[in-house]
Amino acid sequence: MNSRPAGFQVRLLADLLDFIILSTLISIVIFMIKGEYAYQWAQSFIWQISYTLYLTILPLVWRGYILGKRLLGIKVKQIDGEALTYKNMIMREVVGKFLLVYASLGISTIVSIFMINIREDKRALHDLISRTYVSYTK
Numbered sequence: 001m002n003s004r005p006a007g008f009q010v011r012l013l014a015d016l017l018d019f020i021i022l023s024t025l026i027s028i029v030i031f032m033i034k035g036e037y038a039y040q041w042a043q044s045f046i047w048q049i050s051y052t053l054y055l056t057i058l059p060l061v062w063r064g065y066i067l068g069k070r071l072l073g074i075k076v077k078q079i080d081g082e083a084l085t086y087k088n089m090i091m092r093e094v095v096g097k098f099l100l101v102y103a104s105l106g107i108s109t110i111v112s113i114f115m116i117n118i119r120e121d122k123r124a125l126h127d128l129i130s131r132t133y134v135s136y137t138k
Contacts, residue, residue, distance in 0.1 A: 003135040005122035006074040008113060011134055018068030022054070048098070056093040060084055073138060079131045088130045096126025 023042055031037050041047055058066050064075035064084055076092070078084055100108045112124035123133050 003077070006134040006136055007122055008116040010072055010074055011116065014066070014068035014072045014074060016068070017071055018066050019051075021067050022051070052093055052098045055097070056089045060086065060089055069134070074134055074136055076132050076134055079133060084132070088132055092126045092130035092132055096124075096129040100125065100129075 023039075026041070027037065027039065030041065055066060059076050062070070064077055069075055076084060076089075078088055096108075108125050112126065115124050116122050121133060127133050
């Protein structure tokens with residue numbers, strides 16, 4: 001872990017950008033198909049599963065990036081410097097973010113926010129579980 005870790009604000013902004021871009025594109029497609037604007041799909045469990053799969057698979061294909069992270073110049077990296085693996089991303093997104101958040105009723109998210117702001121390496125619970133971190137690319 002020899003690069004500059006990304007803090008909470010840039011990580012949050014990347015996640016927000018990602019959600020806005022994806023939800024806008026999906027809404028446009030739904031509008032073109034149905035002829036009406038509907039946003040209920042973004043509140044469904046199917047959306048949560050789909051978004052978690054997106055967050056798990058795209059960084060494997062795109063070497064640590066998702067859309068929002070790419071736009072802001074940050075990426076997910078493995079602690080040992082190796083390429084991300086399915087195990088890393090499943091532990092990070094499915095276990096660390098999805099399952100742990102539901103099991104803890106969101107408390108793990110609050111703990112992670114404090115960890116990112118307090119820890120020198122800016123790692124959250126899901127980073128520790130998956131042996132990853134988020135850093136600037138330059």
